[in-house]
Amino acid sequence: MTDMHQDTDRQGTDDGAADAIDSGTAEAFLSHDESLRHAPGPYFGSYGGRWMPESLIAALDELQDTFEKAKADPEFTAQVADLNKNYAGRPSLLTEAQRFAEHCGGVRVFLKREDLNHTGSHKINNVLGQALIAKRMGKTRVIAETGAGQHGVASATAAALLGLECVVYMGAEDTRRQALNVARMQLLGATVVPVTTGSQTLKDAINDALRDWVANVETTHYLLGTAAGAHPFPSMVRYFHEVIGEETREQILEQTGKLPDAVCACVGGGSNAIGMFHGFLDDRDVALYGFEAGGDGVETGRHAATITLGRPGVLHGARSYLMQDQDGQTMESHSISAGLDYPGVGPEHAYLADIGRAMYEPITDAEAMDAFTVLCRTEGIIPAIETAHALAGAMKVGRRLAADLAPGEQAADRVIVVNLSGRGDKDVATAAGYFDLLPDESAEQEIAEEGEQL
Amino acid sequence: MTSTLQSSGPGATGSRAAAAIEKARGEGRAALIGYLPAGFPDVQTTIDAGIAMARNGMDLIEVGIPYSDPVMDGRVIQEATVEALSNGFTVSQIFAVVEGITRSTDAAVLVMTYWNPVMRMGVREFAERLAAAGGAGLITPDLIPDEASEWLEVSEELGLDRVFLVAPSTSPERMRSTVEASRGFVYAVSVMGVTGARSSVGAAAEAVVAAAHEAGAERVCVGLGVSTSAQVRQIGAYADGVIVGTALVAALRDGGVEAVADLSRELSSGTAQDPVGGHP
Numbered sequence: 175m176t177d178m179h180q181d182t183d184r185q186g187t188d189d190g191a192a193d194a195i196d197s198g199t200a201e202a203f204l205s206h207d208e209s210l211r212h213a214p215g216p217y218f219g220s221y222g223g224r225w226m227p228e229s230l231i232a233a234l235d236e237l238q239d240t241f242e243k244a245k246a247d248p249e250f251t252a253q254v255a256d257l258n259k260n261y262a263g264r265p266s267l268l269t270e271a272q273r274f275a276e277h278c279g280g281v282r283v284f285l286k287r288e289d290l291n292h293t294g295s296h297k298i299n300n301v302l303g304q305a306l307i308a309k310r311m312g313k314t315r316v317i318a319e320t321g322a323g324q325h326g327v328a329s330a331t332a333a334a335l336l337g338l339e340c341v342v343y344m345g346a347e348d349t350r351r352q353a354l355n356v357a358r359m360q361l362l363g364a365t366v367v368p369v370t371t372g373s374q375t376l377k378d379a380i381n382d383a384l385r386d387w388v389a390n391v392e393t394t395h396y397l398l399g400t401a402a403g404a405h406p407f408p409s410m411v412r413y414f415h416e417v418i419g420e421e422t423r424e425q426i427l428e429q430t431g432k433l434p435d436a437v438c439a440c441v442g443g444g445s446n447a448i449g450m451f452h453g454f455l456d457d458r459d460v461a462l463y464g465f466e467a468g469g470d471g472v473e474t475g476r477h478a479a480t481i482t483l484g485r486p487g488v489l490h491g492a493r494s495y496l497m498q499d500q501d502g503q504t505m506e507s508h509s510i511s512a513g514l515d516y517p518g519v520g521p522e523h524a525y526l527a528d529i530g531r532a533m534y535e536p537i538t539d540a541e542a543m544d545a546f547t548v549l550c551r552t553e554g555i556i557p558a559i560e561t562a563h564a565l566a567g568a569m570k571v572g573r574r575l576a577a578d579l580a581p582g583e584q585a586a587d588r589v590i591v592v593n594l595s596g597r598g599d600k601d602v603a604t605a606a607g608y609f610d611l612l613p614d615e616s617a618e619q620e621i622a623e624e625g626e627q628l
Numbered sequence: 629m630t631s632t633l634q635s636s637g638p639g640a641t642g643s644r645a646a647a648a649i650e651k652a653r654g655e656g657r658a659a660l661i662g663y664l665p666a667g668f669p670d671v672q673t674t675i676d677a678g679i680a681m682a683r684n685g686m687d688l689i690e691v692g693i694p695y696s697d698p699v700m701d702g703r704v705i706q707e708a709t710v711e712a713l714s715n716g717f718t719v720s721q722i723f724a725v726v727e728g729i730t731r732s733t734d735a736a737v738l739v740m741t742y743w744n745p746v747m748r749m750g751v752r753e754f755a756e757r758l759a760a761a762g763g764a765g766l767i768t769p770d771l772i773p774d775e776a777s778e779w780l781e782v783s784e785e786l787g788l789d790r791v792f793l794v795a796p797s798t799s800p801e802r803m804r805s806t807v808e809a810s811r812g813f814v815y816a817v818s819v820m821g822v823t824g825a826r827s828s829v830g831a832a833a834e835a836v837v838a839a840a841h842e843a844g845a846e847r848v849c850v851g852l853g854v855s856t857s858a859q860v861r862q863i864g865a866y867a868d869g870v871i872v873g874t875a876l877v878a879a880l881r882d883g884g885v886e887a888v889a890d891l892s893r894e895l896s897s898g899t900a901q902d903p904v905g906g907h908p
Contacts, residue, residue, distance in 0.1 A: 223775050225743060227700050228806065229820055231772060232797035371706055377697060384699045389821040391797065487744045488770075489697060501719040502748030503696040 210455040210531060216405030219528060221521035224404040225488035230384070233391045238406040240311050245413065250310070254303055258417060261335070262291045262298045266418075268425035268591075273552035274565075278572025280585035284429070285555070285594040286422045288446065295558065295596030296418060296446040297328035301397060303414035305332035308395035315339040315394045319383045321348060321376035322512030322600065323355025324558075325399030330364035332397075340364040341386065343379040348512070355600065373506055376516055380490050400443025401520035404491025408520050412448045419453020422591055430589055436461040436571050439593040440563040441534060442478070442514035444523045446595035451532060461533070464523060465567035467509035468536030478507035479536035480519040481527050494521040510539040510604065513560040513596075541566040543608055546598070558596035559604060568592045644736040644764035645789040645812030648687045649847045649869050657899040658864030660685055661849060662892060663740060663873035664880060665692040666725045667717030668708040675728035677880055680889040682735035685896025689733075690767060690871065691725050693741040700769040702824030704874045708881065719745045723761040730762035738791065738812075740767040746779075755782045765789025765812055773809035780809060791815050794840055796832040803843040813847035813869060814840050818854070825874045826853035829863060837867045860898025870899070 216222050224234060244250040258264040267287040275283040288296040301318075308316050316338050320326030326342040333340035342359055346368040349356050356366050372378035380398075387396045401411040426434055437454055439447035441464035454460040469477035477483070480495045487496035489504055497505040497517035509515040526532040542559060545566035549557050557565060568590050576585040598605065606612045652659035662681040666674045678689045694709035694717050701709070726737050739758060746754045746766075758766070765788040771779065773792055783790045789812030794803055797820060807814055818833035819826065833850050840848040849869030854860060856875075863870045872895055879887040 224772060225770055225775055226772065227770050227795075228772055228793045228802070229700075229795035229797055229817055231802065232795075232799060235799070371703070372696065372710065381697050381699050385702075385822045388700070391820060487747055489744065490699075496744070498744065498748060500748070502745035503713065504744075 210526075211452060213409065213522060215409040218408070218522045218525035221486070221492065221494050221524040222405055222408055223493050224491060225493060226404045226491045227388065229388050230391065230404070233387070234404055234406065236311060237307070237395070237410075240307055241406055241410050244307060244310055250306065253306055254414070257302045257306075258299065262302065264291065264417065265421045265425075266290050268422060268429060270429065271549075271553050274549055275572070277548050277552070278569050278590065279574075279576025281435075281572040281575050281588035281590055282430070282586055283568060283572065284426060284434070284589065284591045285553075286418060286450065286591060288418060288593060288595045289555070289557065289561070289597035293328045293331050294599065295324055295328070296415060296449065296593070297325050297399065297596075298331070299417055299449065300399065300411050300414045300445060301325070301328040301332035304395065304397045304410070305336045305338060307410075308338060308397070309336055311395060313338070313393055313395040315341070315390065316397045317341045317343065317383050317386050317394055318397045318399060319343050319376060319379040320399065321345070321379070321515055323348070323352045323359065324513060324596065324600065326364070326366070327355055327358050327362070329397050329399070330359040330362035333364060334362045342366050343369050343383045343386070345374045345376060345379055346370045347374055348376075375506065376512075377490070377504060377518075384490070399445070400516075401445040401448045401522065402443045402490060402492055402494065402518055408492065408522055411445050412452060412522065415445055415449025416452045418446065418449040418593065419451060422450060423453040426589070426591055432589070433457050433460050434589040434591045435575060436463060436590045437593075438463045438465065438564045438568040438571060438590060440465050440514060440560045440595060441481070441519060441523060442467065442511075442516050442560065443518065444520035446593050448520060448522055450593040451526070455531065461571075462526070462531065463567055463571055464532055464534040465537045465563045466534055467507070467511055467514035467563060468538040468541070469508040469510070471538050472536050476508035477536060478509045478515050478517065480507075480517060481523060481534040482536045484517075484519070486524070489518045492518075492521045494524040495519050495527070510542065510608070511559040511563065513558065514563065535567060535570075537563040537566045543605070545569055546605060547609070555594070556598035556602070557594060558598045559601045561593075561595045561598075564592050564595070642787045643789050643812045645688060645738060645791065646847060648736040649813060649849070652687050652899070653868065658867055659687040659849065659869035660860065660896050660899050661688040661690055661851075661869055661871040662686040662876050662895075663690040663692060663871065664876055664888070665694050665705060665709045665712055666722050667694055667712035667715060668877070668880065669711060669715060671717070671721050671725055673880070673885065674725050676885045677888045678725070678729035678735075678737070679732045680885050681876070681892045682729065682733035684889045684892035685899075686735060686892050688764075688869070689729055689735045689737045690740050690873075691722065691729070691737065693719055693722050693739065693745055695742040695745060698742060700822050702822045702874065704825075704877050704881075705823050708877050719749060723757050723763075726758065726761040726763040736764040737762065738764050738767050738789065740769065743768060743771040751778045752782050755779075755786050755788055759786045759788060763788070765791060767791040767815060769793060773806055776809065783811065789813075793817055794836060796820055796836055798836070798839070800839070800843070803839050807840055807843040807845040810845070813849050814845045815871070816840055816848050816850045816867065818850050818852045818863075821852065823852055823873050825855035825878070829853050829859055833863060834866050857895050857898035860895050864899050
C-alpha cells in the first residue's frame with residue numbers, strides 16, 4: 175500500500191491537497207480518456223475497500239448484491255424516480271444568483287436548489303434510495319447516525335414513509351443542543367439514542383450504529399448518511415445523489431448554452447459534493463472544487479479540513495484521508511457546521527484529490543458566516559451553514575476567474591455552479607448567536623452559547 | 629473431527645500461538661486465552677496483570693492497543709481503553725508491555741489491535757518492533773484477509789501469527805479463505821455482537837467452530853461473551869481454545885492484579901483436568 179503522504183503532519187499554511195499532488199500525475203490523468211463516472215468501488219485508487227469486522231462482511235455482500243440487482247431493475251429505478259419527483263420534489267431548481275454574483279467577481283453564479291427538496295437538503299435523495307434497498311432485503315428496521323440531526327430527520331422521514339422502524343444514534347451533547355431536531359425525529363416515529371461513549375460526537379454515533387448493526391444485522395439495515403464507509407456505501411450513496419449532477423448539467427446547458435467553468439460544493443463526508451461532481455467528472459474543462467470546514471483556521475488545529483491536512487488511514491470501513499494523530503488515533507474535528515464536523519471523508523474524494531481532478535480547500539467559520547450573510551441579503555435565501563462553505567468558496571473562485579480573464583473576455587462570460595445543499599432554517603439559532611442577534615437571556619441565546627455545533 | 633490435522637501442520641511452523649495451544653492439547657485440555665487492554669490503568673499494571681494471568685493458568689496472553697474508535701468492543705472495554713488513552717497511553721508502549729510479559733513468563737503474547745494504529749506506524753515497522761519485543765503476532769478485529777496483503781507478506785517473513793476473525797455470518801467461501809490466511813489459530817466470534825460478558829454463549833459458537841474445522845483450521849478459539857469457568861468448560865469441549873476478555877478487564881478494574889490472578893485461576897479450572905476437554 176503506497177502512502178501518498180509520507181511527508182506527514184503537513185500542518186501550517188498548506189493551501190490544499192492539490193498543491194501536494196505531483197503535477198505530472200494530474201497531467202497524465204487529464205490526458206487520458208478513461209471515464210471517471212460510475213466508479214463501482216470497492217477501490218478508488220488506493221482508497222475505499224472494506225476495513226470492517228468479518229461479522230459485517232456478509233451484510234455488506236448482501237447489500238452490494240441487492241443494490242447491483244436493484245440498479246438493473248427498471249421497477250426499482252422507476253420507484254426511485256417516482257419518489258424523487260412526487261415526494262421529494264425533484265427536479266430541484268437551478269437559480270441564477272445575480273446579486274450574489276456581484277460578490278464573486280462578477281462571474282455568473284447558479285445555485286442548485288437542493289434546499290427546496292422535502293426535508294430541506296440533498297439528504298433525502300440517499301435515504302429514499304437506501305430505505306427502498308432495505309425493503310428489498312426484507313429488513314424491517316433501519317439505523318442511522320446523525321450529527322446536527324439532518325440525516326437523522328431524513329432517515330426518520332424515509333422510514334415513516336416506507337413503514338420501517340428507525341433508530342438514530344446521536345452524540346449526547348448534540349441531542350441536547352439539537353433538542354428540536356430530536357423532537358422532529360420523534361414526531362416522525364423514530365427513536366433517538368444519545369451516544370455517551372468515546373468523544374460523544376458524530377464519529378462515536380457511527381461507532382454505536384455499527385455496534386448495533388453487528389448485533390441486529392438480520393433485521394436491520396444501516397442507513398449510512400454520507401458517501402463514506404465500507405464498500406458498497408461510497409458508490410451506493412453517490413449513486414442516489416448522482417441525480418443532483420445530472421439535473422444540474424442539463425439545466426445549466428439549457429440556461430447558459432454551455433458547461434460551467436467551475437462547480438463548487440461543501441465537503442464533510444462528501445455526499446452532496448460527489449453527487450454534484452459526478453455529472454461533470456468527464457468534462458475535463460469543468461473545474462471541481464470541494465470546500466472543507468476550516469473551523470478556526472487550519473493553522474489552529476481546530477478544523478475539519480480532512481483532505482487538506484489529514485493523511486491516509488482507515489476509519490469506519492474505508493481507507494481515505496483522516497484526521498489522526500501520530501498514533502493513528504482519530505482526532506476531534508471542529509467546525510461551526512455540524513454537518514461538516516467529521517474527521518474523515520469519502521474515499522472517492524480522496525482519489526479525486528490525489529489525481530488532481532477535484533480541488534479541495536478549507537473555508538474558515540468566519541468566511542462561511544460571511545458568505546451566509548451575503549446570500550441571505552442578496553438573494554433572500556438562508557443557506558445551511560454547511561452550504562455557506564461552498565458559497566464562500568464560490569466567492570473566492572469567482573474572483574480568481576475574474577482576475578484571470580483572457581483579453582476581450584468579460585467576467586460574465588464565466589459561469590460557476592454552487593450546490594446549495596441545504597436550507598438554513600436549522601441554523602437560525604447558531605447564526606443568530608454568531609451575529610449576536612438574540613436578546614440576552616432568551617432561550618435561544620442560552621442554546622447558542624452552549625456550543626459551536628448548534 | 630479433524631484429528632489428522634490436529635498435529636502441527638505446515639501453517640504451525642514456528643507459530644508461538646500454535647505451540648501454546650498444542651501444549652494445552654497435549655495436556656488433554658483446551659487452551660485458555662486472556663485479554664487485557666494495554667495501559668489500563670497504566671503500562672506497569674498491564675505487565676503485572678499479564679504475568680499474573682500467565683502464572684495462573686492462561687496459555688496465551690492477548691494485550692489490546694487502546695484505540696479511539698473500537699467498534700467491536702462493548703462498554704466495559706471501551707471505558708477501559710478510554711481511560712488508558714486519557715492516562716497517556718501511546719502505541720509504542722505496546723512493545724514494552726509485550727516485552728515485559730514475555731521476559732517473565734513462557735506465555736505466548738499476542739497483540740489485539742484495530743488496524744489504523746498499525747497502518748499509521750507502518751505495517752513493517754510495527755511488525756518488526758513486535759517481533760523484537762517477543763510478540764507472537766496480531767489479532768485484527770477490523771482487518772479482513774482481503775485487505776491484508778501487506779500484513780500477510782510481512783508476518784510470513786517475520787514468522788508472526790495472523791489471527792483473523794470468523795463469525796456466525798461468515799460464508800463457507802470466506803471461511804475457507806480466512807482459515808487459509810490465518811496463522812496460529814482462527815478466532816471464532818461466538819455471537820453476532822460486540823465484546824462483553826453474556827450469561828450464555830449461544831449454539832452459534834459451536835457451529836462456527838465446526839465450520840472452521842471443516843474448512844481446514846487446525847486451531848479454533850472462541851471469544852466474545854465468555855466470563856465463567858462453566859462457560860470455559862462448555863466451550864472447551866468443542867473448541868481448541870477459549871478467550872476471555874471483558875470479565876478480566878472488569879476484575880482488574882474492580883480488584884486490581886490480584887483479582888485478575890484469582891479469576892484466571894478460577895477460569896482455568898474450566899479447562900484443567902477436564903477429561904472431555906479439547907480434542908484427542
